[in-house]
Amino acid sequence: MSLVFPHTFVPWFRAVAPYMHAYRGKTFVVAATGEMIAAGKLESLAQDLSIMHSMGIKLVLVHGFRPQVNEQLALKGHAARFSHGKRITDALTLDCAQEAAGQLRFEIEAAFSQGLPNTPMANATVRVVSGNFLTARPVGIVDGIDFMHSGLVRRVDAAAIRRAIDIGAIVLLSPFGFSPTGEAFNLTMEEVATATAVALQADKLLFLTELPGVREDLNDPESAIDTEMALADAKRLLGTLPPPQQPTDLAFYLQHCVAACEGGVERSHILPFAVDGAILQEVFTHDGIGTMVVDEKLESLREATSDDVGGILQVIEPFERDGTLVRRERTEIERDLANYTVIEHDGVIFGCAALYPYPESRTAEMAALTVSPAVQGQGDGERLLKRIEQRARGMGLDSIFVLTTRTMHWFIKRGFVQVDPEWLPEARKRKYNWDRRSQVLVKKLAGPATR
Template sequence: MTPSDIDTTLSAQDAPEFAPAQFVRWFREVAPYVHDFRGKTFIVAFGGELVSDNALNTLVQDLSLLSALGVKLVLVHGSRPQVNEQLKLKGYATQFGRDIEPTSNEALECAKEAAGEIRLDIEASFSQGLPNTPMSHAQIRVISGNFVTARPVGVIDGIDYTHTGAVRKLDVDAIKMIIHQGAIVLLSPLGFSPTGEAFNLAMEDLATSAAIALRAEKLIFLTQNKTVFNEDGSVDTELAREDADKLLASGTLDEDTSSFLTHASRAVKRGVARAHLVPYTLDGSVLLEIFTHDGVGTMVVEDTLDDLRPATVDDVGAIVQLIEPLEADGTLVPRGRAVIERDVEKFTVLEHDSVIYGCVALMPYPEDNMAEMACLIVQPEWQGSGEGEVLLRHAESKARAVGAKRLFVLTTRTSHWFMKRGFVQGGISDLPKERQAHYNRSRNSLVFIKKL
């Protein structure tokens, strides 16, 4: 449930669809995300197609809500369809596509006009103050300026690209000063050289460069419906960057999705924590992507695959060392070296400089379409940098790969950690029958289950 599901023009008593318990549960679920993202920088990028499809006002309302929650926003807009329309109206045959193309003097003037019109539309949308929306009584400043220094693409394979440019640098200090004051920075797809020349920039390149330069927490590309899909037609909600690069190399993606995914991968490789492809055609998609666990688009992450690998028999000793302290204090049920050796192929380990500092085990129950996650451990001195999240995501991915629809854990000490990550408390009767038979009632472990 999202806030848009609630009819704000009625009181809670008058609105028949208002369910207090659902609202409270939703509010509690999103609270950790609100806390985590306050003060973080998000780059939100969209093409001129979003403006043409009359989706700007709805997006601005959602972005205003993010700003009110303390997220620092930099918006990057494109203008390709508007430029093409201007060129067509003026009788020029040139039309811009996804590929880099030369920008003539005439096309540059059209690009300036289109960018100016869209910038004014965006500023107007943020100035509405519509009642019964996140814009009500809002005073959100949108600031644009000459933040982008550009360079000419130059001559490639004998073709002079004239006024087509690439990002040379951004005025990071100025942008940070503005967003730290609570305003939103708006970047148009134009850049200027130190000699005063203007250059036509690709929105995707500008957004990616901004995310890298500002060390953004998220880069969000809003697309018409260009996300990565699984074979069954469902959205692939999370991709490790290495997997994204393999998918790009396969040549199976359409041109638009390939372009967005290429820039998302580049951003993550250069230090951006998360890059997203989110369809703006879905109402509230930005909020759903940010404030729900699985989201509605495709997220690219730098999963440290070099450090994450299947365990081998040679790793048994290191796994025992990880587990023993937790067995001693009662957090984990004692297993013994022999059991770990028997089940070692079910373990995955985190390794850095030949030192194993984390592990997780996955036990499938195919007859029940379930899997158990156990022994999720990260050495205390390595905790706090997301390693537990990496192991959890890996276990979820591995469980999906073996056909599991639900993932469960048994815990006596860490219930809150799992609850914050989408697990819901269940009972012994919810476990696979085989696992029920081996449930240790003397430990009285709590059961938590997550739908995959």
């Protein structure tokens, strides 16, 4: 039996908690390629999705089956044919696709039915629902090529899917659709997942793929992954890439991420299925592991609202506990909420600071400047400081000051100078804790900031 070390487990669990709160009740569409299933990753995927389901995340799982269909065709001595990045589906290929889909659906349902002790599936009750949620139409003839039984999504029955996930089921979609006359069409997993995410206005669309994501330098296969791309940047990149012909082409998944975001899906992701737990790392860590396409940069620096009280408390509590910050009660934060600035990422508060003006002395105190350990070193502290300075200048103040016992050097590096506590405005001096012996540091404010 492996040992669990509290000094690593407890901080990790606390770091994950904000995402648990943020994602409860949200809808995610997860697209798993047939290559992922062929690589033996189905069981771990079921375990990870079961964990997310237990946290109250509503899930739709769309599976692919490219290699499985190719295998069936090979056994029958029939060549797989593709054009324009789509499979040409003749009658025999349609039979092979239906056979592969049936087998995969059976395997997926079995994976979600496991409940062995000492596994993530223990004590889990996950119901998988599938059905004819998709209406399709034929691709038709493109550039003289008849795609026969290959189809395109005409309509997603979003209301029926929503009813199923609202009662706690995971909806499983195969890449098949049916016409109003009952004719079956072979669809692409990527289009089904994108159309479903748009129809549901899902909070996330996640592709588990052969690709690690979009690299910062496309010419260097070892360069870092660009973990967050603005939609405009993704569209620009897509315009420079050749039309995709196969799933390993970067544009293949990127085009669907762009389409999803343009259709109202808040965030779309390209993740590597080769990394164990990739979906958990992407969803429950600050920077993730793959590439996320979003309509705008997620990091938001803004004034606090009543919805932020819990997030502020969660950020400052560890620093109050170790004595870095003076303890603040919830009622105090609620009372002074208009003084607070927060920095959030993906709906989670990662930093805060408060400004308490003393207009008679033309100065203000900056208090509770805090950045979560999970994101320290990324410049959030400086961004909060600049926003506080802007707010103080907007009030016509000449300086800001801080009281600190631990972080004197951080402030000195950013233009603060130490002064005697006697410098403090009279109203603040009366509240000064002489036993705590906090150092007082002051920064003179220049004219309006420019950028």
